[in-house]
Amino acid sequence: xxxxxxxxxxxxxxxxxxxxGNLELVARTVxxxxxxxxxxxxxxxxxIDFAEHRAYMPGDDIRRIDWRLYGRVDRYYIKEYExxxxxxxxxxxxVSKSMSFGSGAVTKLDYARTLAACLAYFANQQRDRVxxxxxxxxxxxxxxxxxxxxxxxxxxxxxxxxxxxxxxERVFRKLAEQFKRxxxxxxxxxxxxxxxxxxxxxxxLRGRGNDLMAMHLLDTAELEFPYDGATSFEDIETGERxxxxxxxxxxxxxxxxxxxxxxxxxxxxxxxxDYWLFDTSMPLDYALFAFLSRRQxxxxxx
Amino acid sequence: xxxxxxxxxxxLAALAVPILVHLTHKERKDVVVFPSLMFLSRIPxxxxxxxRIRHWLLFALxxxxxxxxxxxxxxxxxxxxxxxAPVRSLGARExxxxxxxxxxxxxxxxxxxxxxxxxxxxxxxxxxxxASLVTFDLTATAATEPTGDKGVLTAALTGVKPGAGATxxxxxxxxxxxxxxxxxxxxxxxxxxxxxxxxxxxxxxxPSLPAGTTVNQVDLADAKTSNVAVTGVDFRRDxxxxxxxxxxxxxxxxxxxxxxxxxxxxLELNGRAVETKQVNVGANAAAxxxxxxxxLPAGTTxxxxxxxxxxxxxDNAFYFAISRGQAxxxxxxxxxxxxxxxxxxxxxxxEIGDQPSFRVTTKRLGSVTASDFAGRSLVLLNDSDxxxxxxxxxxxxxxxxxxxxxxxxxxxxxxxxxPAYASELLPATADAPIDRTADRGGTLGYIDRSHPIFEVFxxxxxxxxxxxxxxxxxxITPAPGDQQLARFDDGHIALLERKVGRGRVLVWSSSVDxxxxxxxxxxxxxxxxxxxxxxxxxxxxxxxxxxxxxVANLPGIFxxxxxxxxxxxxxxxxAVAPSGExxxxxxxxxxxxxxxxxxxxELQRAGSRGEPHVVAVNVDLAESDLTAVEPQLLTxxxxxxxxxxxxxxxxxxxxxxxxxRRQGFWWYLLAAVLLLLVGETLLSNQLSRRIAVPR
Numbered sequence: 002x003x004x005x006x007x008x009x010x011x012x013x014x015x016x017x018x019x020x021x022g023n024l025e026l027v028a029r030t031v032x033x034x035x036x037x038x039x040x041x042x043x044x045x046x047x048x049i050d051f052a053e054h055r056a057y058m059p060g061d062d063i064r065r066i067d068w069r070l071y072g073r074v075d076r077y078y079i080k081e082y083e084x085x086x087x088x089x090x091x092x093x094x095x096v097s098k099s100m101s102f103g104s105g106a107v108t109k110l111d112y113a114r115t116l117a118a119c120l121a122y123f124a125n126q127q128r129d130r131v132x133x134x135x136x137x138x139x140x141x142x143x144x145x146x147x148x149x150x151x152x153x154x155x156x157x158x159x160x161x162x163x164x165x166x167x168x169x170e171r172v173f174r175k176l177a178e179q180f181k182r183x184x185x186x187x188x189x190x191x192x193x194x195x196x197x198x199x200x201x202x203x204x205x206l207r208g209r210g211n212d213l214m215a216m217h218l219l220d221t222a223e224l225e226f227p228y229d230g231a232t233s234f235e236d237i238e239t240g241e242r243x244x245x246x247x248x249x250x251x252x253x254x255x256x257x258x259x260x261x262x263x264x265x266x267x268x269x270x271x272x273x274x275d276y277w278l279f280d281t282s283m284p285l286d287y288a289l290f291a292f293l294s295r296r297q298x299x300x301x302x303x
Numbered sequence: 304x305x306x307x308x309x310x311x312x313x314x315l316a317a318l319a320v321p322i323l324v325h326l327t328h329k330e331r332k333d334v335v336v337f338p339s340l341m342f343l344s345r346i347p348x349x350x351x352x353x354x355r356i357r358h359w360l361l362f363a364l365x366x367x368x369x370x371x372x373x374x375x376x377x378x379x380x381x382x383x384x385x386x387x388a389p390v391r392s393l394g395a396r397e398x399x400x401x402x403x404x405x406x407x408x409x410x411x412x413x414x415x416x417x418x419x420x421x422x423x424x425x426x427x428x429x430x431x432x433x434a435s436l437v438t439f440d441l442t443a444t445a446a447t448e449p450t451g452d453k454g455v456l457t458a459a460l461t462g463v464k465p466g467a468g469a470t471x472x473x474x475x476x477x478x479x480x481x482x483x484x485x486x487x488x489x490x491x492x493x494x495x496x497x498x499x500x501x502x503x504x505x506x507x508x509x510p511s512l513p514a515g516t517t518v519n520q521v522d523l524a525d526a527k528t529s530n531v532a533v534t535g536v537d538f539r540r541d542x543x544x545x546x547x548x549x550x551x552x553x554x555x556x557x558x559x560x561x562x563x564x565x566x567x568x569x570l571e572l573n574g575r576a577v578e579t580k581q582v583n584v585g586a587n588a589a590a591x592x593x594x595x596x597x598x599l600p601a602g603t604t605x606x607x608x609x610x611x612x613x614x615x616x617x618d619n620a621f622y623f624a625i626s627r628g629q630a631x632x633x634x635x636x637x638x639x640x641x642x643x644x645x646x647x648x649x650x651x652x653x654e655i656g657d658q659p660s661f662r663v664t665t666k667r668l669g670s671v672t673a674s675d676f677a678g679r680s681l682v683l684l685n686d687s688d689x690x691x692x693x694x695x696x697x698x699x700x701x702x703x704x705x706x707x708x709x710x711x712x713x714x715x716x717x718x719x720x721x722p723a724y725a726s727e728l729l730p731a732t733a734d735a736p737i738d739r740t741a742d743r744g745g746t747l748g749y750i751d752r753s754h755p756i757f758e759v760f761x762x763x764x765x766x767x768x769x770x771x772x773x774x775x776x777x778x779i780t781p782a783p784g785d786q787q788l789a790r791f792d793d794g795h796i797a798l799l800e801r802k803v804g805r806g807r808v809l810v811w812s813s814s815v816d817x818x819x820x821x822x823x824x825x826x827x828x829x830x831x832x833x834x835x836x837x838x839x840x841x842x843x844x845x846x847x848x849x850x851x852x853x854v855a856n857l858p859g860i861f862x863x864x865x866x867x868x869x870x871x872x873x874x875x876x877x878a879v880a881p882s883g884e885x886x887x888x889x890x891x892x893x894x895x896x897x898x899x900x901x902x903x904x905e906l907q908r909a910g911s912r913g914e915p916h917v918v919a920v921n922v923d924l925a926e927s928d929l930t931a932v933e934p935q936l937l938t939x940x941x942x943x944x945x946x947x948x949x950x951x952x953x954x955x956x957x958x959x960x961x962x963x964r965r966q967g968f969w970w971y972l973l974a975a976v977l978l979l980l981v982g983e984t985l986l987s988n989q990l991s992r993r994i995a996v997p998r
Contacts, residue, residue: 099338109338193339223338229990232333236340243340250346257342 054078088185089146090124090131092117093176094158095190097137097167098238102191104222105282112281113189113218114158119289120187125151129185135161138168140175146184166238169194173202180211189216191223196264203274214275216292217262221282226254307378314373321365325358361986368979375972395431396490397449399479400424400456403497403523404463405440405470406617406901407926410498410530413523414465417496420521424494425456435482436460439475440468441852441923449482467617467851467901469923470503472937476512483513496521501932502925506940518938524931529559531566531584532618532927533608538625538847540657541596547627550596553608557584558928570594571607599627603917605903618927622902622919623847631680631840635665638687638715642667645713645816646685648823652832659842673697679706680840686713686814689729691722699724703804707839712777713814728808730785730799733778736819737795744772744820748792756788756798756834766827773797773820776813798835809839848919854895855918857888857906875909881920 057066057077067080094117100110121131125148132146133154141161144153169190180186186206192199192215207213222228228247235242262278269276279288306312337343400421408414421436428434428451436446436459446459475495483491491513497503499522512518532555539550551570557563562585569579577597584590592608603626610619633653637646646665653661666675668687676682676697690698702708710716710729718732739745747768752761760766779796781787788809789797801808815832817823822831849855857876876894878886881902887909888896898904898920905915 102336102338191338193341220338228335232335234335234337234340234343237336237338239340241340241344242334243343245335245343250343253346254342257345261342 053081088129090129090185092133093188094135096135096161096163098163101163104220109218121154133157136172137165169202170198173205177205183210185212187214200268217278226251311376317369325362364979364983368976371972371976375969379968394489397486397488398434398492399482400436401475401495402438404438404465406467408465410615420496438463440466441471443474443478467922469926470500472504491516493518498523499931499934501930520934522934528929530615531557533621534924546598548596548598551594553592556589560586567611568592569609617922624917624919630660630662633661633663633681634679635683636687640667640669649815652829676701681707684710686715689725695722702806705805708808709839711811711815731780736775736777740774744774745791749790751788756838771822771825775819848921856895877907879905
């Protein structure tokens with residue numbers, strides 16, 4: 002994840018978006034603003050890729066004739082593009098209690114649900130089927146993928162409430178049975194789990210031929226550990242407490258969290274899982290841009 | 304660095320408070336809710352709870368504030384590496400404190416600083432150390448013998464005040480040299496406390512201190528000085544209606560780089576202010592003040608020209624004693640009755656001039672009586688026979704009692720008819736004169752220019768004795784004891800001096816009438832006539848004032864003695880100093896008094912009820928030039944002579960203001976404490992805000 006804002010892109014403050022109750026409105030605002038930003042940048046490409054030429058058939062739109070090719074071969078050909086239509090796009094959203102943490106105005110869950118809504122809206126705009134699965138230590142809610150389920154997805158996101166600790170391994174083992182058809186699966190979580198177990202869980206889904214993507218959301222406080230003064234730290238999921246003098250272990254903590262994220266990223270790379278680490282203080286459209294541009298780049302590489 | 308109240312350092316124990324505060328990790332009551340403790344729980348518990356000081360900057364601020372607070376209450380002050388800080392491990396020392404008491408030490412607060420430096424040196428004496436207090440100006444005086452008793456030294460110091468003398472370093476170092484040479488203590492030290500007047504050292508003084516002597520100096524000189532002094536007075540006498548008046552002009556010098564305006568200058572005569580004038584004196588310039596002429600009363604008039612006080616008051620008053628001009632009474636015996644007068648040139652020459660003036664009475668030999676000699680300063684036998692009989696005897700007595708006799712041997716002075724007593728007064732004289740007419744006259748070939756008569760002609764172009772022509776003169780044969788003052792070019796005596804009793808006889812072997820020579824027609828005649836007459840009459844210029852340090856020779860003043868061993872010198876005298884101190888001079892050993900005070904001395908024969916002889920004494924004005932010599936130059940010269948292992952160092956003198964400044968660190972320390980506490984407050988508030996718990 003890069004931390005440099007890109008020119009031409011209008012960044013949206015997650016804290017502002019969090020105050021908008023209507024997720025559809027939020028998603029539309031973010032996505033349309035983001036697209037507007039894409040159009041202004043000539044280097045950002047397009048979402049439609051060229052696939053092949055075929056001979057012109059009567060009834061075809063003459064605007065699609067490749068006139069340059071006609072100039073060379075003196076025959077009419079039509080350019081055809083590979084469109085990502087008719088794909089299932091599922092968001093697997095972690096709604097465990099740890100996702101309720103936020104040092105600022107936005108919790109990780111707020112950020113995650115906004116991000117999920119935006120991507121769902123975006124996919125729906127491309128006529129993909131969108132679905133949603135929320136989970137913690139078990140599956141909480143499932144919205145099956147459908148081109149018409151965007152409102153359901155948005156409602157489910159709005160209803161999501163963190164209540165229990167998470168257990169990704171068990172949940173993903175269950176979910177492996179859910180996807181009969183190859184799907185794009187976007188996992189959004191804070192991944193407080195051993196990287197090995199996370200990858201084991203991913204392997205459950207990836208083995209089914211699904212295109213798996215992972216978004217790792219962490220609050221700034223989780224990354225920087227800016228606390229001061231001797232105090233007790235309480236685990237938000239287990240309620241366990243330990244006395245801590247933050248200034249003494251800040252460096253150690255930062256080293257460990259960095260090692261954790263790097264380990265997950267490496268293992269994801271090894272298994273062909275796209276991985277992004279997002280700081281929830283980053284603007285939403287920046288996260289969206291980072292995701293889509295990298296996704297596009299990775300698709301071209303493959 | 305020392306401390307006036309070191310007990311306050313106990314307050315440093317309060318440093319334990321911030322140390323404990325910073326080591327004690329007080330656990331906050333609120334709990335930080337965190338998404339996961341999976342990383343925190345992996346860090347060893349000991350590392351989390353390790354007792355280490357947190358917030359080093361805050362800790363340092365708090366500690367510094369406490370340290371500065373304790374320092375401020377301990378009242379630190381700078382201690383100089385002075386003699387006041389003896390190195391006891393090197394053994395006992397012999398310290399000689401040389402305290403300058405010249406009158407320039409009265410300038411500003413120099414004296415108080417000097418005394419304070421001496422007191423510090425005394426206070427710094429170790430148990431086995433000894434010290435001597437030597438005060439000096441023109442001379443050096445040991446105020447104490449070498450002693451380790453600080454009380455004795457302090458008491459001696461208390462009684463010392465600046466005098467009226469000028470600075471001389473040589474006597475002080477010589478006395479220090481003697482004291483140190485007599486000492487058997489292993490370390491020798493000289494502490495020179497002075498304002499280092501440039502006039503006190505000419506670079507040639509050569510005292511040699513014992514080898515290994517350490518010379519420390521306390522320089523009391525001020526970087527910027529300002530002083531106006533009266534440097535002298537001039538008198539112009541005139542006579543109106545037989546009354547003598549004198550107009551006095553005072554000279555002032557401003558020895559500073561600033562213009563001094565509106566200085567009031569007052570002339571006081573016999574204790575009464577006669578006239579006051581305002582004067583402006585330019586920077587480093589001189590000025591004169593003319594006072595109106597005033598009639599001189601009978602007797603001696605005591606005068607003072609007084610300036611308004613400035614930082615150096617001693618040279619603001621100039622004392623002088625002046626009396627009516629004493630005209631020399633001259634009796635001219637111009638041959639016998641009936642002869643042509645031949646004293647015209649001489650009379651005219653003596654009537655000119657007022658320093659002194661001559662009252663000339665011309666008589667014929669036959670009309671002279673014994674009473675004519677009374678009160679005469681000089682009897683001039685101008686080409687005349689010697690009086691005989693009783694008159695001749697009275698003439699001899701007159702001369703023997705101090706009278707002056709000048710004899711001009713012209714053609715009428717018949718040597719062969721001289722009375723019997725003549726050989727006592729005059730040398731043998733040949734009857735026939737020597738005639739130089741054939742060779743167009745002789746000239747003067749030798750003149751004793753070291754003699755008081757001709758001393759004034761010793762400078763170039765100050766008297767042409769080659770032009771007078773002498774056609775005739777007498778051949779005189781000197782007796783033993785006679786002094787030849789001038790000779791003609793052929794070797795014959797022109798002027799001869801003979802001492803007779805307390806008087807003087809001068810014999811001129813030619814005439815003064817322009818017949819045997821043309822001397823009266825030459826320019827040199829007038830001054831020569833005056834010089835011969837003054838010398839023969841034993842006239843001495845009256846000195847209106849003397850300088851501190853000079854000596855008044857009382858037998859000379861009262862004309863009681865003609866030299867050592869004289870019987871008349873057994874008289875006793877009394878001198879009264881300006882301070883009122885009476886000094887009785889008895890016996891032949893004490894014939895003079897040293898003038899050590901500024902003002903008027905009164906000198907008198909013991910038992911006399913007449914008017915005393917007044918001597919005005921002024922300070923040496925060289926001392927009023929406050930320019931200082933570099934102390935290292937002076938002490939360096941002493942050290943160079945004292946040996947290679949001798950050392951010199953400067954000790955800074957302390958004024959009360961400076962002492963306060965040296966002890967005034969506590970103000971800065973308290974200010975620093977205040978700043979530190981402000982910084983501590985700001986920092987601790989900032990740290991408290993940073994501990995906000997995210998939720």
